[in-house]
Amino acid sequence: MTSTRNSRPTRRSVLRGFLGGAAVSVGLPLFDALLNDNGTAYAAGAPLPLRFGTWFWGLGHTPGRGIEALSGRDYRFIAECAALEPFRARYINYFSGFNTLLDGAASRVHYTGWVAAKCGTVPVKFSGMPAPTLDTFVADQLGRGTRFKSLELSSTGNPKDSLSYGAAGSHNAAEVSPLKFYQRIFGSGFRDPASGPFEPDARTLLRQSVLSAVTEDRKDLERVLGAADRARLDQYFTSVRELEKQLEISAAAPPSMESCRLPATPPDGAPTLAIEEVQAAHDALARILVLALACDQTRVFNLLYSQAASEIRARGTTFTHHILSHEEPMDVNLGYKVQTAWFNEQSFAALARFLTMLGEVREGDGTLLDHLLILAQTDTSDSKTHSVIGIPSLTIGRAGGRVRAGMNVAGNGGPISRVGLTVMQAMGVPVSEWGTRSLRTAEPLAEIMA
């Protein structure tokens, strides 16, 4: 395995700092090519936007029933993951054998695994986050120019299920209703570039005046606050500023995007955890999200299909996916748990449908899949035993030519934070080291970088 070790740290580590409590060394980008567009896809002379997303599913897949490793880095998706096979060669890397190094900390079931992978830090408390999740650093990098810095979505009907956390422990709650999501993106604040000459809405300017007046409230409140509360207030004012930026963008002419069109209005309501309702919600949210990306309303998203310890259930059965993963008896002839495997297959089928939607949106000489990178993660490698050793993850997409795909990337027991670091660097986040204790790493996975 090759890796690019930072050979000249003194040159790169010019900006040392801390991001949100997690020790992060900020340096010059490792891959200078990242700063330049690869020149393959332009529309009307403007570079196509780079996008980043996460996709989360609970309970991994049955060990041995995800991929078949072939020679070298070749592999193919099998069994539970077979739905992804059509996308593999051009778009998907599968990361196997990366570990959650606990340094003696207790592993909380269905929690420690994903927290460590998203934060680069093993949680010692079992509530709250030890550091911001990596998507928020990417959003800081990519999300500045669009109406929405990032969008959080969950198919599970519960806004709390979002796994995105920013500074001061701020939780980015999820949209769960396709209709509310539609209204937020394509409602009154949306300017359709195809709808004729642009005229700014007078209300937008008045809303801006409200927000600029709010920022004056800051100093009165800060007087008696301790440092932690001041950070919370800072986060509040950062959020005010985000909305100001959103209004500024709404007050300007909309970007002209070749595949931008309005989605159909979806039905109202949030799903229960019956699998057909979850799938319908996932697909409805994904359809709107794809057009939000096509219309450049956001460049960062977090879409959650099922929670860690997924409570999704099939109608008329008494056991949820999670309970089945523990208590379902092994089929002695097949060598795996049949119902659990079915739920796992459904997760990857949902992901494949999402990728199909993305692949149908033309951009330049490719599709959205060529201009984004999705990091797909889960909470456990073997849900039966709650193992956090070798939790699988995937990257999907070419990121505008920044990333190569079609590889089975072996971690050989190294820290899972290497995947997160690589993804952040691919997205241009100026970070050369990430994580804490044994998850601290300065070694991105160079093999996937173009």
Next chain:
Amino acid sequence: MPASTARRLAMLVAAAAFCIAACAPKEPQVRGNRPQLRLLTEDQYRNIIQDVFGPQIAIGGALDPILREEDLVAVSAGRATVSASGFEKFATLGEGIARQVVDPANRDLLIPCRPRRADARDDACAAETLGRVGKLLYRRPLSGAELQRAVETAGAGAARVGDFFEGLTYGLSLLLVSPHFLFIADSLRDEVSPPALTGYAKAARLSFFLWNTTPDEALIDAATRGELDDRSGLEREAERLLKSPRLVNGVRALFSDMLQFEKFVGLSKDTEIYPAFDPQVAQDAREQLLRTITWHLLDQDEDYRRLFDTRVTFMSSALGRIYRVPVEDTVGWSRYEFPAGDMRAGIQTLAGFVALHSHPGRSSPTIRGRAVRELLLCQKVPDPPANTDFSKFNEPAATNLPARDRLKVHSTDATCAGCHRLTDPIGFALENFDGAGQPRTRDQGAAIDASGALDGTEFTDVRGLSGALSEHPSIPACLVQRVTSYALAGTGESFDMPWANYLAEVFRRDGYRLRPLLASIVGSPNFYAVELPVVQTAAAEESHR
């Protein structure tokens, strides 16, 4: 009676009186928490909008939930912040509320003045409106600069679009997204040592604790007059709030938090297995618990422990389908008493409790037992170890066994038994209620054995659990611990433990009644105590020099 005897008697009475005073537990003084910055909960936000603008104003959407990271959301609210999408929701809801306030249908009622011209700015009328609303939203009169900013926002808007009321929408929007409204911030009196809350901060503390909403105008005015800076004024206002019918809102909020009722949001059951359990049932099951709690504790002023063995509750027609009992009132709620000897006795046997702590398609003795331990007794049940070996469940027939047989491994395997013996014996006693809270006598074809044990008390059925729970010493102790923590937005750290212990004794002495407990809390200087962290104290002293 000879004079000397009378004198002796008088001395005895005086001595006895002295002893009553001196022998009662002495209230410890606690240091107080750091000044708090608490984000409004969604319930508080809704209550305030209703109180300030009236029930005709619709709140068109949901706020981002505050994640429960402690035993109480009230404590988590002191750590929560506002994300970008969360602020967007405040802004959207705020503008929606402001539009309804200025709507021609509502403006006569809600706007205290008429502009000289409807198509221009009118700063006097804007100031009157924004000053009045702002005082209730900010829980104090607006400062001159704050009012000026709001009036200017409204005026500039009115001038731009040629409409006074449209402009006022933005002035009101400003108040509704301000951190002064969305965060309940403890303010401190100037130049007072040791540090003390302002009257406005005390008013907010009282009002949110007892009513779960913003202080009313009378309370804010009492603060303005300085009446909350001395004990008698504070006691007078505390008594007024305690006697108000709005106390029920505060008590509902307290128990909704303690019993984690946010889990009712989105609670659903498998519609094939439990066709009777629809969203209306979920909503009514929550309401039934709250009505049962407030009726016993407030309307009847009863012993808190009765909540765990009472047969009196309230029924709606939707719930009648779950309990399988006839309901007289098909529209509203009616009082209902389960017959003597019925399996239902105590809130832990009501459909809301047992259905909330179940799987979507079946009951769960483990989850129910854990809920009793953690929510009612304040005992922490450890999480399952990460390396749990579930292969012991892997007998092909296991999924079709009654719960007690299926979970046998919990008690026979040493790794499991440590924790499951804390939970499962409680949960087995509740097995006569299925995953939707419906009564049953058989599970998977076998008669249910509902015998169990709770901390040394053994019983043969669910009635035994009700008795054991109502007599359990941790039942009242847990309530006091939670109420203290809720009142102070603290976490049961050293600063409030001595006080909680004192209050537990007072609670016992007062017959475990909630009203006197609440009165003891708001009547104590500890409820208003505040302390600056050491660093800040040093910095403050430095700046004084």
